[in-house]
Amino acid sequence: MQVGYARTSTEEQVAGLEAQVRDLEAAGCERVYREQVSALGERPELKDALSFLRSGDTLVITKIDRLARNTRALGDIVDDLHKRGVGLKVLQFGKETLDTTGAYGRLMLNMFAAFAEFERDLMKERQKEGIAKAKVEQKYKGRKPxxxxxxxxxxxxxxxxxxxxxxxxxxxxxxxxxxxxxxxxxxxxxxxxx
Known part of the structure; x- marks a missing residue:
């Protein structure tokens, strides 16, 4: 059985969540768990999805960053899935999907996860630089309290x-x-x- 998991970080990202669900259903997922919560917070739907999966099932996600925030967390989830005989499929790569049931798929997953984490770190650095510049120019207002x-x-x-x-x-x-x-x-x- 293919089980999908869709996540967006905020409730405002309704269109993004709907697009993920659409893609997961089109990929043949019989059941799709969805939630709108930060990867840092509690993710009850992910927990339910992971506990629902049985040997021979496949967890399907649209992008690596929907499942885990960094390579360590991703590795922990993937290791747990593989110990239980559950595969992981990532739809992020256009017509090609990444299937981690084989050694090549696991290698590629780790490489892509490392790149995704690197890209996120670069984005955070650019954000910090932009905030610092805006503060110097007295244009930074910050988040409304x-x-x-x-x-x-x-x-x-x-x-x-x-x-x-x-x-x-x-x-x-x-x-x-x-x-x-x-x-x-x-x-x-x-x-x-x-």
């Missing part, structure tokens, strides 16, 4: 009697940010005994 933008909503929920944990979850910010917003507004969470 999410928690500050949601402080009013957090305060309103607190006034409605919601707990800090409930507010953090509802608003999508950390508990510490909720406490800071309440403190700035001169509010205090009641102690558990009240």
């Amino acid at each position: 999410t928690a500050r933008a949601k402080a009013g909503e957090a305060i309103e929920l607190f006034r409605q009697g919601r707990s800090v944990s409930e507010i953090a979850k509802a608003v999508g910010i950390g508990r510490g940010s909720v406490y800071r917003a309440l403190e700035a507004a001169g509010l205090k969470e009641p102690s558990p005994s009240q």
